Amino acid sequence: MAIVKPSLAKGTRDFSPTEMEKRDFIFSTLKTVFTKYGYREIQTPSFENLQTLTGKYGDEGDKLIFKILNSGDYLAKAPTNLLTEKESVPLIPHIAEKALRYDLTVPFARYVVMHQHEIVLPFKRFQIQPVWRADRPQRGRYREFYQCDVDVVGSESLLNEAEFVLIYQEALSSLGLTDFTIKLNNRKILSGIAEILGKPTLLVPMTVAIDKLDKIGIEGVDNELLSRGFSENDLEKLRPIMHLAGSIPAKIAQLKETLASSAIGMQGIEEIETVLGYVERMTADTFPLDHFIDLDVTLARGLNYYTGCIFEVKTNEVTMGSIGGGGRYDDLTGMFGLKGLTGVGISFGADRIYDVMEELGLFPTSTVQSTKVLLSNFDKLAELYALPLLQKLRTAGVAAEIYPTSAKLKKQLAYADAKNIPYVILIGEEEIKSGLLSLKDMQSGEQRRLNESDLVALLT
Template identity: 50%
Template sequence: MIQPSIPKGTRDFPPAVMRKRQFILDTIRVIFERYGFQPLETPSMENLATLEGKYGEEGDQLMFRVLDNGEILEKARDAADTRQLVSRLSSKALRYDLTIPFARFVVMNQHQLVFPFRRYQVQPVWRADRPQKSRYREFYQCDADIIGTDSLLCEIELLQLLDEALTALGLKDAGIRINHRSLLAGLAGLTGRPEMLPEITIAIDKLDKIGWSGVSEELLLRGMDSRAIQVVANFIAIRGDHQKVLESLRALFPEGSPGHPGVVGLTGILENSYAGLGSRVLIDLSLARGLHYYTGTIIEALPPEGVKTGSIAGGGRYDDLTGLFGLKGISGVGISFGVDRIYDALEELGLFPPDQDSRTRVLFLNLGEEGMQQSYRLLQRMRQAGTPAEIYPSQAKMDRQLKYADKNRIPYVVMIGGSELEAGKLSLKDLSTGQQTLISAEELLGWSF
C-alpha cells in the first residue's frame, strides 16, 4: 500500500471550499461578461517555444516542462549540457500565465478576430516555485484583456471593472495602485544610469516590504552612487492626491523626455470627469510589477490592511506582446485576478457571505420497497420543480439515514413507510425543530423549502 498524497503546492478543493471558490469565480465572471468580454480557453500545455524567454530567466526556470514520449535515452545521449538535455527531452510546458497563450491565440487567429478583441479566461496556471503561504504551484488566474487598441478608455474600463469586482467580493478596503512603466524608464534616465532600469524597478518595488533603508542599501549594493540614489529617493517621495503627483511629474518629465508618455497616460486615465474612479485608485511610483512584457500603465490591487498575502490582482498595458509571434503594432491591456489569494484574504478576514450553499434541501428516507417507489416518483417531481433533493440509496436503519441528513445539514426529511402508506400520506420532518407532520403528496409539492 502506498501513502496517498498530492504533489507539493497542489490542493484538493473539498465541497465546502469549492462553494467559496465558486462564489469568487462566479462574481468575477459575471462582471467580465457585463463588460463585454468573451470567454476563451487555451490548452494546459503550450509548445515550449511559445513560452520560453517570455518571462525572463527566472520564469524559464519556474516552468513545468512536459517530458516527451519515446526513446529518451537515445535523444539524451550526446547532449552537451543540462540546458541542451532538457530541450531535447521536452518540447512542451504547462502554461505559466494566461497572457502569453492569449497573445499566441490572437496571432494564430488574427484574420478571424474582430479588433479590438476582448476576451476573458479563467484557468489554472502552473509554476515550479517553492510553495509557501498563499503561493501554490497550481493556481487559478482570471484574466480579462482588450487587444487591438491603445485607447486609454480601456485602462479606465479595467480600473472600474477592478473596483467593481473588489467591491462585489466584499473587499471594499482593497487599494488599487497605478503607475506607468515609462515613468520608471524616465527615472532611470534621471539617475544617469538608464541601463539600471531593471535593478531600480526591482528594488523600489520592495519599498512596502523593506522600507527606504532597505531599498537604498540594495541600490548601493548594485553599484549605484549616492547621488543617483538620492534621485530615486526624491522620485518615490512624490505622493499625495492625483493632481499634486501629476503636477510634480509634469515638471520632472517635460515633453520629449522618456518619462513623458507616462505623465500623459496617467493624466488621461485619472483626470477625467466621466470615469469617477474615486479615491481608491492611488498613484504609486514605487509600483513596478515583475512581468517583462508590460510597457505602459501598470495596475495592482492589494488586499486590505493587515492581510499578509501579496497582490490579489494586477495588470497593465503591453504595447507589443503579439510582436513576439510576428504580429507587430498591436497594443493591449489586461487585468488578472488571483483567485487563490482572494480566497485566502476573504478567509482571513471572514468576509465570505454566509449563505453560499445550495445543498440538498430534502432527503427521502428509504423505508422499504413500496415506500421507496412512491418516494422516488415524488423525488423526481421535486427535482423538476427545482428543489435540490435526494433519496437515501439503501434501506439502512432509520437511525443511520437520519444521521446522514443531520451531518449533511439537510433541513427536511420525507418518510414513507408502513404507517404512511396505510394513511395514504407521508411524513415531513423539519430537522431543525424536530417537528413532524403528516401531509399529502400534493401538499409536499406545494411546500416552500
C-alpha cells in the first residue's frame, strides 16, 4: 500500500489538548450563563436533508452548502440526460440528498416545527455545535467552525432583548474581557430613515451601504449611495444621522426630532427605549448604562433577516471584527409551514473570542492542566505498590496518572513538566518500606514526605 502524506483538508484545523481545554473553558462559561437565564441546550444532526437547507440562504449561500453524495452508486438513479450536461446544478438533487448544516438557525427552525407539540412556548434554547461552509479559506475564516446560538421563540416581549444584553455582558465579563461594546439598533429605525428620505423602496441598498461605514469611510458610503439611486440632497440629510454623537439619551433625542414624521421610525425608537429601560432597571446597582452599551444607527447586519432590535458586540482591547451579534426576527418557522412565530436570538463568535483571550492572556492556568499528580514508576515493585494509591486518588476526585513504564527520574519529571502536572509522587524502595511517600512540587522544587491518607487529603 502506498504511503499517503498526512494533510488537513483546507479550511479545517486540529486542536491540541491545551487548545481544547481553553475552548472547553469558553463553552462551559457560556453554558453556565445561558442556563442561569433559563435557556436549555439542544443538539441537531451534523447533516440535514438537502431540501431543508436549500433556498434558505440565498443563491450565494446555497453555493456554500457542503453536499453529501448518496451512498453506493450515487449515479445509478440520476437521469441520463443530465449526465451529459455541462451544468451540474440540476444533477445535485439526484446524487446528493443530504448536506452538512450551514448554520444552527435553519436546523433550529426545523426542530421547533417538528417538536411544536412537545415544547413549551416561549421556548428558550441554546446550541453550541460545528457548522460547515464551502467558503474560500483565509485567515480567520474556516470551512468548519463552531457557532454558539441562544434563541427564544414564541414571545414578543422586549424583556428578551434586554436579557440578551445582560447575557452578553455577564458572559464576556466572566471570560475576563473588560472593555467591549454592545451595539444596539432597530430595523424600524432604519425603515424610518429611508421613509423620511422618500426612498422606502431603497431601504436595503441604503443600509448595506451605511453598514460599511467603518470599513470604507464616509466618502466610500457616499459613492455607494449615489450609485444606488440616492441624491446629494439625500446624503445631506443622512450624514447627521450617521454621525450621531453624545450619550444614548442624546442620540435618542436627536433621532426623535429627525424621525418625528415617521410612525415606523418612532416605533423603533420606542422599542430601543423599552429595552434600555429594562436593562437599566436590572443593573442600576451594578454599572452605568453607558458603560458598555451604544446606540449605533449604522448597524444593519442581516437586514433581510431581522425585523426589530439588532445586536453587535465588539471588543475594544484587540483589533478584531465583531465577536457576537443577533436580533429580532418574525416568522422564522414560516419556511417550514408554521406561520407567525416571532423570536429573537444572539450568537457568540467562539473562535474570535478565543483569539482575543489568547492575545490578552485571559485564560486561567487551570484550563491548561488536566492531570494534577503523576505517580513515578521506577520498577515493577514500585509500579504494583502505586496502583492502589492511584485509584484512591481518582476515587477522591484527583486527576492522577502513573508513568506507564519504568524509567529514569529525569525522563519522568520531564514528562510531568511537559504536561504542566504540578505534583509528582516519588515511590522508591525507601518510600515503600517506610510508608512515607515523597511529594515533589514541580513549580517550587520542594519535596515533603507524607503517608497515603495525608497525601490524598492534601491533593483533594
